[in-house]
Amino acid sequence: MTNNAVAAVADRYRQPMTLGNAVLDIHPIAMVAGITALIVVGLASAGWIVPLAVSALFVGIAYLAGRGPSYLVTILKLWIAVGLILFALRALLVKGETVLVPLGPIAITREGIENGLRFTTAVMVICGGVTLFFAIVSMRRLMLALERIGVSPRVSYVILASFQAITDLGATARVVLDAQKARGIETEGNVFVRARAFFPVLAPVFLTAMTATEERAIALDARAFNNPGRHTSLLNLKPLTAVDTVLVVLSLVVAAAAVTGGILGWF
Amino acid sequence: MASSRFATFMRGYGRLTIFMIPIGIAINFVGGQIALLLKLPVYLDSIGTILVGATCGGLPGALVGLISNGINSITSPPTFAFAILNVAFGLLAGYFGRIGVFRTWWKTLLSVLPFAFIGGFCGALITIWVFDGLAVGGGAIVVGALTAMGMDLNTANFAAQLPMDVLDKVPTVLIVYAIIKGIPKRLLVKLPLGRVYLGQPNPRAKKPVATTATQP
């Protein structure tokens, strides 16, 4: 890469951060407000149609943000792994008057189905909102926004370093596991055989990671990590824009209306 | 402000603790992943929580648990309802660490009972309170089957979860014990509960005057 290319990279850091998409560029805090308000709407409703509609809206937002397909995969997996089981268990086990399908000792009742739909869509609207938030807002951006409102950079460090440590440690563990296999240590076979593979793989890998914290601490200290003064940041996260502010206010209004409506039984 | 209190707390807990927390979290995840990879019938996803609790103290351990569940919730939000368990593992491990439980293998093994009680009994309670006894997870199908056989829903939850947690915590605490045995002294001296495992009081305990007090 030429010096010009470096200058271009440098220039990008001078500009306010943009991900080139209006939804992605919404300030993380406004995003928290917006998604929370939608979840509240879903939960305030007594039925299952509203939460289901909100869940669908989440998918729509993900598509607007350009993260549609991957979000859809995540959320469908959740619907299958969590939603379906929650629904099936309730439909089967919640006792009711109106028997739809008798199944020996238990029976599927209308009450069970209604209860199941209600509970499942409520849980799923929360799942949908949380996963949407993290599909749209990167951890780095979120932490940057939190640092702006006074959260300590140490908190950021712990969160961001955790993700990296999971990646690094996972990779090392797999390398060691493969090496064990190559050396003929059994990782298949019965439970005890497999369990015996677990210890020698993991204990040394974990120990090395722990020991490395010593040098990490020195390295971070050399980067003024313990400097008491105000920290600045290279990434230029736009402060709340007018759009963001409107979104926050709107969210508050919508959430308040939904709670009132829920109490008064509007929907 | 909460964050500055957090910062003070991190300092008070020694300078390595803040670097141990991410490692503890990674250990939770990787332990869980490898257990899945080896198709072991246990979770092994709280090794890091107990390890950090046992070596750095209850609060750091609790943080490891909390953040681990938080990260899991990003893709599987219902997990967060059980964060309190992982937090409790951390706090308890801190207490056990302080009183020297992890110094001997048999005491370590005995600690399985309280850990499994938290995981199994309190886990079942959360399932009952938050999900009306019908949560998802490893035990859900078992719970369903037990109820179908006529067992009361609450009893089914306890019956399904307690044994599973005992099975999980035995290898968990054993690996924690093995790791602590392997931590070099040079690292132990820098961990808040390291002195517990170093045995005799440090012959060179003379701390430099400026060590803890001035680090901002």
Added chain:
Amino acid sequence: MVLAALTGVGFTYAYAEQPALVGIDLQLEEGRLHGVVGLNSSGKTTLCSLIRGVIPHFHHGDLTGEVVILGRPLLDWDPAELSRTIGCVFDNPFTQISGIRETVFEEIAIGLENLGVPRDEMIERVESVVEQLGIEAIVEKNPNELSGGQRQKVAFASIIAMDAPVVVIDEPTSQLDPEASEAVFEIIEGLKHRGKSIVLAEHKIDLLAQYADTITVMNEGTVVMHGPTRDVVGSDEFGAYGVVPPEVTELGRRLAAAGKPLDRLPIKRAEAFDEISVRIGRSTHAH
């Protein structure tokens, strides 16, 4: 002023059986490049840690004697101020990356962020070290996915971007090939010309002989030789502590042993080149 003055210094790591430093008397001047050599476990890293204040603020143990850094006793320094004043890069490149940044550019900026440097200045300083180190090609790479050598350069860049008046460097080239090592040494020399003081522990004696102003030889925790590079490296005693003298010095000695000594024992490649050119010139003259 004196960068570091050590008088009768000994240090034993907490719970260690053996002392790591014993009876060290050493004075290092400001504005120079000080090389530290010695066998493995001879105490080079420990000495660097001490000058940087990592001992005793981070590594506890039993410190005796007197350590004065830039005119102030080590224990009187505020640890945060000391780490701002003395930059340091340690040898294991895998622990010298923060692990919390997504591009090399951001990684190099991290120290500046923590120092509160304004964004525009930060960007300029990062750009400038990127150019100095010739790592333009990797500025957009993820630092957590680099090779050891690349990480070593990035770690080094992060520290020089912070522009501390003193830099302590422990084997910065352990993962680098000869050309890249030479480039790093040139940068270190550049730092010196900008008025920085440098303490550099290194195994590559040829490069140290070339660039360092003074050499300290360590053996089993003590300083066995210290002085201007020429005096130390050119001395007959130098090889006695297991450190291999530079190739050209060896060459000079062999020639002397063969009864054809050079006018002056070379310690740098350029000197050897000159001496030998003179010799060749003379012999062609004689024809």
